Amino acid sequence: MTCEEMLKALNAVIDSEQALSLYQEFAGHLEGCNPCQVVVDNLRNTIQLYQAGEHYPMPEAFQNRFRDALKAKWLQKFPLSGISLTENHPKAL
Amino acid sequence: MASAVSLSNSPSGPVEDGPAEELRLFRQARTGDFLAFEGLVWRLQNRVHALALRILGPSRTHDAEDVVQQTFLGMIEHLEDFREESTVAAWVLRIAANHALKILRRERVLPMQPYEESTQESFASLPHPSYIARWRNDPADLAQDAEVRQLVDKALAELDDNYRLIFVLRDIQGLSTEETAHALDLTPSNVKVRLMRARLQLRERLTRALGDPATRLIPDHHHGEDHPAEASR
Numbered sequence: 001m002t003c004e005e006m007l008k009a010l011n012a013v014i015d016s017e018q019a020l021s022l023y024q025e026f027a028g029h030l031e032g033c034n035p036c037q038v039v040v041d042n043l044r045n046t047i048q049l050y051q052a053g054e055h056y057p058m059p060e061a062f063q064n065r066f067r068d069a070l071k072a073k074w075l076q077k078f079p080l081s082g083i084s085l086t087e088n089h090p091k092a093l
Numbered sequence: 094m095a096s097a098v099s100l101s102n103s104p105s106g107p108v109e110d111g112p113a114e115e116l117r118l119f120r121q122a123r124t125g126d127f128l129a130f131e132g133l134v135w136r137l138q139n140r141v142h143a144l145a146l147r148i149l150g151p152s153r154t155h156d157a158e159d160v161v162q163q164t165f166l167g168m169i170e171h172l173e174d175f176r177e178e179s180t181v182a183a184w185v186l187r188i189a190a191n192h193a194l195k196i197l198r199r200e201r202v203l204p205m206q207p208y209e210e211s212t213q214e215s216f217a218s219l220p221h222p223s224y225i226a227r228w229r230n231d232p233a234d235l236a237q238d239a240e241v242r243q244l245v246d247k248a249l250a251e252l253d254d255n256y257r258l259i260f261v262l263r264d265i266q267g268l269s270t271e272e273t274a275h276a277l278d279l280t281p282s283n284v285k286v287r288l289m290r291a292r293l294q295l296r297e298r299l300t301r302a303l304g305d306p307a308t309r310l311i312p313d314h315h316h317g318e319d320h321p322a323e324a325s326r
Contacts (some may be wrong), residue, residue, distance in 0.1 A: 003313065005221055011289050015270075035310045038317055039222045040297070042304075045232045046296045047264050049245060052236035056143040056151075062158045070134065071127070073169045078125040 004075040006036050014043055111136060115181040123172050134165055138183060141165075141189045141265060147261040148193040150250045155194055164189040179272050186266055187276035191257060197254060219286075220293055225312055226304030235303060248298045256291035263288050 001009075006029050013026050030037050058066075071083060115136060120125065140163060145160035146153065167188050175184050228235070235241045249257060262273045263309035270288075274281045 007221065010292075011285050014292070031311075035222070035225045035312045038225050038227055038308075038310055041227065041256065041298050042222075042296045045228050045290050046292060046299055047300065049235055049241075050249070050260075050265050050295075052233050056139065056146045056157075058138050058142050058161065059154065059158070062161075064157070066162055070131075070165055070169070072267035073166050074127050075218075077169055077319070078127070079171075079212075081125045081127055083127045088254075 001025045112180045119181045137185050144189050147191050151246045159187055160192045163192045182270040183268050224301045226309040228303045229305045232238055244302055248295055256287050259287045260291035
């Protein structure tokens with residue numbers, strides 16, 4: 001396997017979707033190719049960094065009007081659902 | 094006094110093992126059960142909000158809120174249209190991605206058409222890694238650094254829309270290749286090519302900033318070519 005072939009196969013290895021035979025070929029290349037080892041490591045770090053940084057909670061100030069909009073829409077679709085636009089409901093989950 | 098139904102953020106973050114519970118809540122909601130629908134919203138709203146901010150850019154808070162609202166309003170309207178061919182989350186994220194895309198297209202005066210598939214892309218023209226070095230720190234530690242967070246957001250925001258969307262859905266939101274392809278009307282093979290391009294571009298950008306220059310390596314793009322025996326290993 002060449003570096004070029006490894007580049008094309010990177011997704012499969014990063015995502016662990018690879019067939020065993022491809023993985024063995026890939027591992028054989030990595031064993032003797034330090035730059036490719038580091039690239040694979042960099043790619044995994046890149047994905048982990050984005051996954052670790054996934055913190056965008058909904059702003060509190062938006063919650064009330066969001067909920068009101070949902071209730072109004074729900075009442076249009078299910079007018080007999082018994083919910084009220086002004087009442088809160090106990091969480092039954 | 095009964096406590097209000099809370100759509101606020103879960104203190105413990107996203108709920109795990111969600112798909113089965115989300116499907117249960119969805120089926121219950123489809124019968125007209127608003128509480129079940131709210132439970133579903135509570136589980137998915139932060140993911141939708143994050144998706145919107147990732148696609149639009151982290152400073153677009155009002156637009157992201159608009160995407161959240163339009164997504165769940167649209168979900169109410171189209172409850173009957175979900176055929177359970179994907180997870181509920183994948184279906185909702187697809188709606189959200191389309192709303193965010195509409196905003197982008199409106200701004201960039203792009204034609205309002207489905208996310209287009211390019212038949213020209215292939216793995217053949219992937220950019221080769223240029224700056225190769227080990228990172229100075231672990232990603233989990235780097236994620237705590239505000240400057241790094243800015244860099245990470247900026248790098249993602251500057252990716253081409255075609256690549257950013259796929260990276261966000263596939264690598265950040267955790268959709269499968271097939272779910273991402275379905276969400277964006279692409280073939281799985283096209284998703285894979287674009288995902289690889291996105292990953293390589295982000296790797297290059299981040300490694301130039303976060304790599305340790307002392308460990309820098311010079312790539313040998315022809316390595317392996319003169320050793321046919323290696324290819325058969």
